[in-house]
Amino acid sequence: MITSLAIKNYALIEKLTIDFSKGFSIITGETGAGKSIILGALGLALGKRADLTSLKNKEEKCVIEAHFEISKYNLRSFFEVNDLDYEDETIIRREILPSGKSRAFINDSPVNLQELQELGLHLIDIHSQQQTQELSDEAVQFQIIDAIANNLEILNSYQSELKKYKADKSKLNALIKRKGEASKEQEYNTFLLEELIGAKLKSGEQEVLEENYEQLNNVEIIKESLDKSLAIANEEQIGVLHNLNEIKNAIHKIAPFSSDYTLLFERITSLKIEFEDIAIELNRCSEKLINDPEQLNLINQKLQLIYNLQKKHQVATVDELIAVQNALENSVLELGNIDEEIAKLTVLVDDATKELDQICDAIHNNRLEAIPLLSQKLITILETLGMPNVRFKMELNVSSAYLDNGKDELQFLISANKGTDFGLLKKVASGGEMSRIMLAVKAILAQYSKLPTLIFDEIDTGVSGEIANKMGEIMKEMSTQMQIFAITHLPQIAAKGNEHFKVFKSTVGEDTLSELKLLTTDERVVEIAQMLSGTVISDSALNHAKALLN
Template sequence: MITSLSIKNYALIEKLTIDFSKGFSIITGETGAGKSIILGALGLVLGKRADLAALKNKEEKCIIEAHFEISKYNLIPFFESNDLDYESETIIRREILPSGKSRAFINDSPVNLQELQDLSLHLIDIHSQQQTQELSDEMVQFQIIDAIANNKELIFKYQEVLKSYKSDKSKLNSLLKRQSESIKEQEYNTFLLEELLAAQLKSGEQETLEADFEKLNNVESIKEALDKSLAIANEDQIGVLYNLKETKTALQKIASFSTEYQVLLERITSVAIEFDDITNELNRASDKLVNDPEQLDAIGQKLQVIYNLQKKHQVSSVDELLAVQNQLDTSLLAIGNLKDEIEKITNLIQESELQLDILATGIHSNREQAIPVLSHKLIVILETLGMPNVRFKMDLTTTTTYFQNGKDELQFLFSANKGTDFGLLKKVASGGEMSRIMLAVKAILAQYSKLPTLIFDEIDTGVSGEIAIRMGEIMKEMSAEMQIFAITHLPQIAAKGNAHFKVFKSTIGEDTQSELKLLSAEERVVEIAQMLSGTVVSDSALNHAKALLN
């Protein structure tokens, strides 16, 4: 429960510190006095987004700090999972700097807004008139039924499986899209791959083929050059070989006279040996050279295939064509792997659907048992709130759709009077009826939830007199188990509180401030009398106020 609230430099509040007690607390004040400011400040502590415009003095920071007694609410796991220091008296502080930057702290540890919002779900429920209208929302109706059905754990497990199911469905759709695109390309890629495979390409063969083609294409010129070279080498008396031998013989005669001549002899001998080898190579080359038009044509065709493939695939070498071939092969293989992957993820989806169906059946069964309990409890409470003929009809239908909280659809039907047909709550319930129904719902939920604090913000819209008295009594009964606050304009409800706070404005010079004050017993009588009769308090109003308080 909240034990104190401190506000500094927020809206019309310069500085305010107020302590709260357990039980039923009332907050009253004239319209515009600042009740919404108090709730706004509390909202910031609970994780709502900050607005620089909320600073009273734009040059100073705003600080809002709330103390909560949480020892009875099993929140240690939350603090451990968020790596926060646990204190039985937990302090939440929110700061808004003049720069517009906002900071939040839990027990002096900095936290983000999401962590603050997550903790606030375990601390306070602020019920406003807007939330009364939310009662007609199907998700809110399910939350009420599920609280009574004790479906929290089942729905948590269901949502975990649903998360995996949706993720797998998304993956499957992506894979099917890829498969569809791949199938369109598969035929063409298969043709390209078969074309490359038919070419029987080998690394480095293009250079060899081009050299062979040049040789065969110029066989006559090559033959002529080789034969001429051999003739020059072997010509009697004037040929190169003959002259080298003659030179060698001449040098042999003088080699013994000087080392210089000996070196020259060795060199000419080496040249003669080398040239003799060259001549033999020329002979072999000439002998091998054959004019083969068929071989020339075959090589030319193979080269043309290679050139065409290079042009088609926009590459310049056989090695690059082989890389394209491998890529196509891998791509076609991947289509087969894609099929296996689709089959695997389809099986996972089917398993998830089976789990979801089992969990959804359990959720549905619990809801069916909870609906008559909820309907009976609502009728009992609402009969005391001036709705003796109220009836509820909650039609639960199982669908094939996996919703976030199961597979059910719900029609929350309502009839306030005898002889009238059932209608959708949002269409047939008046504002006053909605306020009473919401109070009844909150009173019932209080029996099932462990929430420490509940704040009713003008839930008494559209009611008065005896109904207001009974609404106050219900809130009073609820306060035996939890801390209840009621912001109200009705004296009948205000009189039921254990403590009574008044919000009012005061003017100091040119400055207007909102303040919150705990009323004494005497001040409380006057406040309720003013709520009954207005600013001028009559004796009858005072007596009426005392009677209400007693």
């Protein structure tokens, strides 16, 4: 429960500190006095977005600080998960700086707005007139039924399973689509791969083949050149070898006379040896050279195959063709892996479907049991609120799709008056009836919810007299289980509170301020009398106010 609220430099509030007690608290004040400002400040403390318009004095920071007693609400796990210090009396502080930046703290530890909002969901429910209209929303209706059906834990399991199911289903669909797209190219890719594999390509073979082709294609010219070279080298009278031998012998005679001649002799000797080796190699090349048209044709075919493949794949070397072949092999292999992944994911999705269906059945059955109980409780409360002939029809239809909260679709219909047909809430119920129905819903949820504090912001719209009195009694009863605040214009409800706060405006110089004051018993009598009769308070209004308070 909230134990105190301090507001500084917010809207029309310069500085305000107020303490709250458990039970039923009333907040009243004239229209425009600033009741919405109090709620706005509290909303900021609970994580709502803020801007510079929140600052009363744009040169100073705005500070909202709220104290909560949380020892009975099992919130230690939240503090552990978010690495925050737990305190039975937890302090939430929100600051809006003149620069427009915002800061938030829980027990003096900085937190982000998401963490602040998450904690706020466990602390206060602020019910406004807008939320009354949300009662017509199917998601809100399911929240009511599920609270009574005690479906919270199983819904958490469902949403966890649903998240995994959607992730796996999304992967499966993506793989199936990918396979479909890949399959269109698979036949052609397989053909290209088989063509490359059939070519039996080897790194560096193109250069060897091209050299062999040139030799075989020019074998006659090569043979003629080799034979001519051998003839010139080996001619007995004028051959190169004969002449080199003659030169060697001549230099040998003069070698002893000078080191220069000796060096020349050595060089001519080496040259003769080298040329003899060249002649032997010329002879070897000539002897092994053969004219093989068949081999030439085979080499030509292989080279043409390589050239055609290079042109088709737009590459220049055999190594690049081998890289293309490897890529195609990986592509074909990848498609095979896709089939394996699809098979695995299909099993996971099928198993998840079975699990989700079982959970959905449990959720559905719990709802079926809760609906008659909810309907009867609503009727019982609303009969006391001046709707003696109200009836509800809540029908569940199982859909084929997995929705956010199961597979059920809900028809929440109402007949507010005897003899009228059932219809949708927003079409059948008046504003005053919607207010009473929402109060009945909140009263029922209070029996199942562990929420510490509930604030009703003018839920009494459209009602008066004895109905307002009954609404006040219901709120009073709810306050035995939780802390209740009611912002109201009705004296019948205001008189039910354990304590009564008044919001009012005051003028200080040229400045207008909103203030909040806890009323004494005598001040409460005057305030309720004003609510009964207006500015001029009659004796009968005072007596009536005292009677209401008693």
